Amino acid sequence: MKNEKVVFLTWKKFACLNDYRKPTLFALDLLKQFPHSNFVVDARNGFEDDKEDVEWGFSELLPNISKTDCEYVAFIMPETEDIQDEMDMWTKEFGKYFAVVKAKSFEQALSKINDRILVNVKYAVIPGKRDEFLEKVVENDIITASRAEPGNYKYEYYKPVDSEDILFLMEIWVSNKAQTLHSKTEHYQRLQSLKKEYVTNVTIEKYSISAIV
Known part of the structure; x- marks a missing residue:
């Protein structure tokens, strides 16, 4: 769908083997053919749960999709959520490569x-301790774990050129809910402990933004 810049895959019913793999590989080809497209999957009428196909999807399909410049994957879920457990499994796996959103309609998927x-965070660090603080953040796997969350789009620290004791963090999340879930993770709590040890003041700015172009 060129105007929306998405590859849209609709499942009419549960599928397996070639009935599952052919449409997904076709979607992969479209993602390669049309740069800067995102992937929307309508799973309201079925999806896939054959063990061999799941293993193929995790080991072959997703790594190949990750080689495209697709950034977002949206799942349109059934109102009754009959396949919630199955979709949670796929959402978690997709979240290793992409920012993932769930929606109830195609229009809502596009909106999300x-x-x-966007969250901009400014840390005032104890003088002379900025690099040590950042090293501890890396050692505690806070950056990697935050980027691996399905709802994360960007998580990056920056050092300003005009100060040795200030550190900036830019976070971009797919939704308020994703950002809230981030604050409940173990790695977020590890960051809070480090802040008590190294940070004297925190300033936070939060914005709702449209897609980056």
Whole structure:
């Protein structure tokens, strides 16, 4: 769908083997053919849960999709959520490579892809301790774990050129809910402990933004 810049895959019913793999490989080819496209999957009428196909999807399909410049994957879920456990499994796996959103309609999926939450954080660090603080953040796997969350789009620290004791963090999340879930993770709590040890003041700015172009 060129105007929306998405590859849209609709499942009419549960599928397996070639009935599952052919449409997904076709979607992969479209993602390669049309740069800067995101992936929307309508799973309201079925999806896939054959063990061999799941293993193929995790080991072959997703790594190949990750080689495209697709950034977002949106799942349109059934109202009754009959396949919630199955979709949670796929959402978690997709989240290793992409920012993932769930929606109840195609229009809502597009809205969630295009609207994001930007959080700018400014840390005032104990003089002379900025590099040590950042090293501890890395050692505690806070950056990697935050980027691996399905709802994360960007998580990056920056050092300003005009100060040795200030550190900036830019976060972009797919939704307020994703950002809230981030605050409940173990790695977020590890960051809070480090802040008590190294940071004297924190300033936070939060914005709702449209898709980055």
